[in-house]
Amino acid sequence: MKANRYFLHGDADPDKIDIYYCVACDIFAKEDHFQHHGSENWRYLERSIKKLQSSELAHRPENAHNLAEKWKHNGSIKLFELLRIRYTRIPLTKRKRFEILKRDSYRCQICGKTAKDGARLEVDHKVAVANGGTNDDSNLWTLCFDCNSGKRAGKL
Structure with missing residues (x-):
């Protein structure tokens, strides 16, 4: 079993220019699509990060580019921590x-x-x-x- 590629909300499609993944709509779309989500973009991004962290079979490449760099930060999460998350294996309890x-x-x-x-x-x-x-x-x-x-x- 191999690990699957997982896209966070706002992650760029590695195969297409200026196309990004929207976790709320489950589609790849242009940057202007994310404007109608407004401040909810941060909530969707937080959810997709938690889902990725809880998965043992999914990974996100280190060089992944995300639109969060352009979104206004609303204080819910620190951009520095968001874009530099380290994914480690989940230890057994x-x-x-x-x-x-x-x-x-x-x-x-x-x-x-x-x-x-x-x-x-x-x-x-x-x-x-x-x-x-x-x-x-x-x-x-x-x-x-x-x-x-x-x-x-x-x-x-």
Whole structure:
């Protein structure tokens, strides 16, 4: 599974000159289209940023150009932070880790060792995040440190 290209509200179409994505209307349009949204442009932009940040399979290229540079800032977000957002993988919560450990009976799913056997158990991605894996339960499993170290980002 590969990451999908995600456009923020006001992002330029990389293939066409002076055409931008409108998340509110779900279309690519010319710059003057955004005038009828007015101050709502910032709200749409904030929403599209939150959606992108919550996705594990979407990305936005670093060189993406956005109309927000031309919009009047209404104080809802800092332009500096908006245009320089870093997208990182979403870490697993402690609760999610314990749910996976419990589901797998606190046992390494490769060698079968448990903590009673002296194994240090970890929750691992079957398909690595670097290779498009997600934090879905079906992609997570319990491995001991030794098995996980041997696996690395590879696929078993």
